[in-house]
Amino acid sequence: MKTVEVVAAIICEEDKIFATQRGYGEFKDGWEFPGGKIESGETPQEALKREIKEELDTEISVGQLVDIVEFDYPNFHLTMHCFFCKILKGDLVLKEHEASKWLMKYELDTVDWLPADQGLIEKLMNS
């Protein structure tokens, strides 16, 4: 099975975490942490900064690695590197997503996360 290498940004501000809803494709309407596929030659941190600039027109700093999620979807294996991030500059403009929410940790389970994110959400809620 092919492996897709993805980076995801857990953007925090004060006590809240930024969640986005996918606007297109196979997982449309599912909630996720913004990010995307690592391109060849990029470090995960570089990929994450590029993706957040593209998707949200925002510059971030990439902090601690929170988790590397390994998950089998029917058609591919996902390896997802998840980092805590902070906003440096920009207003999180939704260029690809259809909605977003700032959620407190205890509210994280109030949106419908993509299947691969379930374990991570539990971990964040219990942290």
Ligand SMILES: Nc1nc2c([nH]c(=O)n2[C@H]2C[C@H](O)[C@@H](COP(=O)(O)OP(=O)(O)OP(=O)(O)O)O2)c(=O)[nH]1
């Ligand atoms: N960014 C992100 N992707 C996630 C999460 N959870 C999860 O299963 N994924 C999956 C969905 C996609 O298959 C993949 C992300 O890659 P992507 O955003 O480039 O996906 P895509 O296929 O829509 O993009 P593209 O090839 O059209 O550029 O990882 C998450 O929390 N954040």
